[in-house]
Amino acid sequence: MAFESITDEFIEELIGCRKMVINPKTRDVNKPGHKQVNYIVKALDDSGHKFELFTRQNLAEGMEDDFSCGLRWLASNGESLILCRYNGSSHPHRNKIENQALGLICHIHRATERYITANQKPDGFAYETDNYQSLQEAVLCLVRDCRIDGLLTDTVETNQIDLFT
């Protein structure tokens, strides 16, 4: 499938369908300089869509605000597309098409038809958010926004009470 033909409606459909984490007990993996986790996620409807939920945290001292988590759609032909990505506040961001700069604030990248059509990075558009300040909180926002069930660590459950009640 060529991503050039993907529409905003289809991206919304992918983000909005109910999903389930298949391997919630996957362990953190330490890579040089950062920690990462990749979860397998499947759509609960009959679409058969598969996804990857990924989290990344910079481990260097003073870089706690350098984190990201996102949802990647794994197309059946082996291609993949990052649908959304929740970033920390460690760096500024620039929306290239709009020529709009975001400062040192948490921001959410989102795949858009506009950026795909313009031959830019599909997830090149981002908008500011104050809904989270840490990776843990960002993951909670991500699973809520993308309707992902099954990620139920003790920590997440505890924070869910704080965030959503």
Next chain:
Amino acid sequence: MMNIDVDILQKTLCDAMCGEVRVREKTPEILAVDTPFTFPDGDQYQLYIKVLPGGILRLTDMGHTLMHLSYEHDIDRFREGTRSMLFDKIKSETSVDEREGALCIDSSPDHLAIDIFRLGQAITSISDLGFLKRSRVESTFYDDLRESLFRVVPAEKVRKDYLYESMDNASDYPIDYRIEGREAPVFLFGIPNRDKAKTVTIILEHLLRANAAFESILVFSDQSSLPRADLARLTNVSDTMISSLDAESDFRRKLEKMAQLN
């Protein structure tokens, strides 16, 4: 020569470039340097200065670049084969070191500006390793495969994205191309990466379990880049393989044996 005052132009350019650079304190130990350099997704390169004993200014990305690449790439593959060679070459050409995943240059106040450019150049080149590979395997590969296929087999003998309907849940097991065969239909799969290799293994196993009559031909973007275990599983369930599209004469020879060409 155009009627331009070079001195004024230089001053204007220097002022403009300086205006794009800002140094701020991130923590008491780390200074952040904001520049116009950005990743393809619009996120700014993360450049920092740590003051070390002896007046050394360590310019570093604090490990962000590799983390950024890991969103879409298995960064362990930057330590293997061709990618590893290119990665080392970039570091060598830009005189950049790598410490615990962080790209860095030990600099001095006099050399700081030029070293910021060098580190920025290294980050760009290293990011391009991932971008170029991804672009080649995920986009150009399928285009190239299609072109190679239709150079050998007439279009009317080929069905793209074929589903073998005699099997349960056929839509879960799509076949890239079905080609009219001499003995049996030929199912062709393009394999640009490890994920697709695993998917094709599963699809072929299901087809075999459903007693489907077919011959398979698998075309890799780069067979040598696949882990041995993945390749071994795939070999067990497949009939014919082409290691890369560069082996065009082999691709043609094997296809001509299996497919109906007229």
